[in-house]
Amino acid sequence: MAELDTSSGGSKKGHKVRSKKASTRVDLTAMVDLAFLLVTFFMLTTTLSKPKAMDLIMPDKDDIKKDELPVPASRTMTILLGSGNRVEWWVGEAGKSTPTLEGFGKNEIRKSILANKEKIEAASGKDMIVIIKPSAKSVYSNMVNMLDEMNITGVERYAIVDMTADEISELKKENIYN
Amino acid sequence: MPRVKVPRKSTLIDMTAMCDVAFLLLTFFILTAKTKTEEKIPVDPPFSTAEKTVPDEDIATLVIGQGKVFYGVAGFETRKQTLIEMGTLYHINFTPAEQERFAVTNSFGVPMNQLQTYLDLDGAENVKKFPQSGIPQDSTGQSPSELYNWIHTSRVVTKNIHAKEMRVTIKGDAKEEYPTIKKVIDILQKQKVNRFSLITNIKGK
Numbered sequence: 605m606a607e608l609d610t611s612s613g614g615s616k617k618g619h620k621v622r623s624k625k626a627s628t629r630v631d632l633t634a635m636v637d638l639a640f641l642l643v644t645f646f647m648l649t650t651t652l653s654k655p656k657a658m659d660l661i662m663p664d665k666d667d668i669k670k671d672e673l674p675v676p677a678s679r680t681m682t683i684l685l686g687s688g689n690r691v692e693w694w695v696g697e698a699g700k701s702t703p704t705l706e707g708f709g710k711n712e713i714r715k716s717i718l719a720n721k722e723k724i725e726a727a728s729g730k731d732m733i734v735i736i737k738p739s740a741k742s743v744y745s746n747m748v749n750m751l752d753e754m755n756i757t758g759v760e761r762y763a764i765v766d767m768t769a770d771e772i773s774e775l776k777k778e779n780i781y782n
Numbered sequence: 783m784p785r786v787k788v789p790r791k792s793t794l795i796d797m798t799a800m801c802d803v804a805f806l807l808l809t810f811f812i813l814t815a816k817t818k819t820e821e822k823i824p825v826d827p828p829f830s831t832a833e834k835t836v837p838d839e840d841i842a843t844l845v846i847g848q849g850k851v852f853y854g855v856a857g858f859e860t861r862k863q864t865l866i867e868m869g870t871l872y873h874i875n876f877t878p879a880e881q882e883r884f885a886v887t888n889s890f891g892v893p894m895n896q897l898q899t900y901l902d903l904d905g906a907e908n909v910k911k912f913p914q915s916g917i918p919q920d921s922t923g924q925s926p927s928e929l930y931n932w933i934h935t936s937r938v939v940t941k942n943i944h945a946k947e948m949r950v951t952i953k954g955d956a957k958e959e960y961p962t963i964k965k966v967i968d969i970l971q972k973q974k975v976n977r978f979s980l981i982t983n984i985k986g987k
Contacts, residue, residue, distance in 0.1 A: 657981050658830050659980075744954045752832070
């Protein structure tokens, strides 16, 4: 339509029609704002690290009676998990050696595990067997910590076993069952 | 006297580079995004040095916290089939709408007799408010517990659909007392699942 073409009026004196050069610059501030807003949103809602998992293999309950190997007591370390993040452990048969009371951590139970492992391997030439007995008063993280210690110290033969009444009274005596 | 004119500098800054960076980051985060799965109960897993990652498929997660157990299976088709099978087991007919609803439910902790009510709820707000008491772990008389049936059914369904053994993972709260965990492990062992994974946070040695 004719009336729309009144803006420049360049064609009056026979000049060439020259369209005005618009700047190619766009104000990007708003766009950057938006982009950063979205970046923040996604940063906060994503879980970057996938959860890690620890494999646990329990002994088959039915097979225990079929091919039960006698566990040599001399190579066995029994660890009882009590309340308040405390553990009690002994090597060999229960009641024959004095139990030790300890906490979790680098300088406590891990040191004992490593020391016992070395001693048993030197004495018998075979690897150590660890029996972990979580009590009803221990928490889940105690069990996971203990399994983790097994991974760290490289103990390959370990099992999670239920506690007996004798051991519960043992923990009660040490006041770590409450 | 001629006045000294201070040349005015433009306050406009070239935003192109900044824009580029922002969108690059945005793209990165969108592609790596995996939205946080909403937990019905706050669960803080214990720390360990384990470094295995959890697979996304053919997996079931048991969330344990505050003495309650929540259950979730991965995959829409698996979930749907599991619900149908559980329906026949407990003589409940789930409508297609309920099946669809269940297929998008990540994890739930509702006993079988409340499940239909739960799936019929309207609106996210109501779903959030619904009191979830956890899946019953105790067996009644001769029949095994509901949790046992859920795990068993989803294992069968996974095997049928993907021809693969379903992996079971346990995501327990660090402060959870051991008897609750033991109950769940016993249920797993009863159906000869002796191998499962414990989900942990990562820590240094």
